[in-house]
Each structure stands twice: as C-alpha cells, then as structure tokens.
Amino acid sequence: MAEGMVGASRSGQWVAHFLLVIGVIVVAFPIYYVTIASTHPIQTILRPPLPLLPGDAGLANYAEAIGGGVGRIGGVGVGRLLWNTTLVAVSVAVGKIVISIASAYAIVFFRFPLRMVFFWLIFITLMLPVEVRILPTYKVMVDLRLIDTYAGLILPLIASATATLLFRQFFMTIPNELLEAARVDGAGPWRFFRDILLPLSATNIAALFVITFIYGWTQYLWPLLVTNSNSMNTIIIALRKMISFADADTPWNLVMVTCVFAILPPILVVVLMQRWFVKGLVETEK
Known part of the structure; x- marks a missing residue:
C-alpha cells in the first residue's frame, strides 16, 4: 500500500x-x-x-x-527610448506607491468628515475602463500644455485605486495596541508613519513596485496619444513605429534588438525582486 x-x-x-x-x-x-x-x-x-x-x-x-540608427522614428537611438521608458515606469511606480500609501494612511488612521465617501469614490474608479477616462484626461493635458512632456506622460498614470485598497486592507490588520503604544511613546502622526508603518509595509511596497513598474513600462495607448515628438517616444511606441506593413520596409534586425532591450528591464526587476514580490503578495493576502 x-x-x-x-x-x-x-x-x-x-x-x-x-x-x-x-x-x-x-x-x-x-x-x-x-x-x-x-x-x-x-x-x-x-x-x-x-x-x-x-x-x-x-x-x-x-x-x-x-547609436541612433533605429529607422522610421527619426533616427532616435535605443538609449533615448530606454531613458524615456525607464523614467516613466519608475516615476509611475513611485508615484502610485506614495499617493496610495498616503491616502490609505489618512483613511485608516484619521477621522474626518466623509472619510469613507472619499474611499468609495476612489474605489469606484476601478470600475471605469481606461477608454472612458482617456479623452477627458487628454483634454486636461492639452489645456495644461503638457503634451510631449514627461509630466504629461507620468501624471495621469500615478493614481491607483488598487494600491490604495491594498494598503488600506494591510493597515486595518495593524493592532490598536501598536497605535496606543506609539501615542504613549510620544510619537506623532509623521513619526508613527515613518518609523512603524513604512518598515511594516516594506514587502507590500516591493510587491506593488514590481507590478506598477511593469504597468508603466508596458503602457501603449496613453503614450501614443500624448506624444508627438519621436524623441519623447517610449520603447513600446517606437517598436510599433518601426514596423511597416511591408516586410521589406521594416528593419527587422533593429526591431529585434529593440525588442531585446524592451524585454530585459522588466525581467531584471522581477528576478531581482522576486523574493520580496512573493513575500509581499502572501503577506498582503494574510
């Protein structure tokens, strides 16, 4: 047996x-x-x-x-494309985490009028597809003259209802005794946030950074709308511009090189932060 x-x-x-x-x-x-x-x-x-x-x-x-021989996009080099994409991805990831952790901290640990109303307004944005929000957002960027700028690429992407929800759920698991002990010790809101909440949230932050970095790196629709200059293209947009309907007009050797550069950074981020990423997801679900 x-x-x-x-x-x-x-x-x-x-x-x-x-x-x-x-x-x-x-x-x-x-x-x-x-x-x-x-x-x-x-x-x-x-x-x-x-x-x-x-x-x-x-x-x-x-x-x-x-060296700048990438065809069909004005001779912009892969180095410039990588810089644009890295700046957007890192800025979006950091911006999402900063705004989300701050908003979740305010919702959980502070008592103010309409606190839960604001939370549910943030949560409801999860139900709005990107296509619904993209035209009003584009109009705002045009009015603010942020087309073809890094601010126009980054700012509309840094709000995250999902990250706010995850941080809120995590903060709600922190025992009240810890908060009371911090008050007895004389810790104010900023010190409590910096010395207690941030260290406890390290794995959650790492997991969210991986997810939001890849989200920012693979953006296509928004950079396509908000950039006109070839020098402001991200590497995903550049790949699309390099490919022609006729194979003979497409520099496939350079397309493949650009694909390799587009793939490597997300892979490196996932591999280097794999332990923190898995740990953060497990602790978040707990």
Missing part, C-alpha cells in the same frame, strides 16, 4: 515537472528566438526559417540601434 502511494507520488512529481518544463519552454522560446534574431542580418531574417544559433551580426546590429 505504502509502495503504491510512493510510486503514485513519484509519477505525479514527474508529470508535474514535465508540465513545468513544457510551460517554461513555451514562455521562454519567443524570448530566445528574438534574442537570436537580433544577432542576424536583415537578409537572414527575411529568409525563413531563421537559424536557432547566434549569428555574426550581433555587434553591428546593437551598435547601430544604440
């Missing part, structure tokens, strides 16, 4: 590992394919099937893309 259970358990593990390997291959192969394609000249890419081993044009392709 025991041997049968052990055998069943081992076979289940083999099946689970096999399915996991298949899943990894399915997810990782497109990334590998793009990376390999970025090392081949455009003539090789246009003649399928593409070799699955690196080519000899990698250095030339990457040097051309970084």
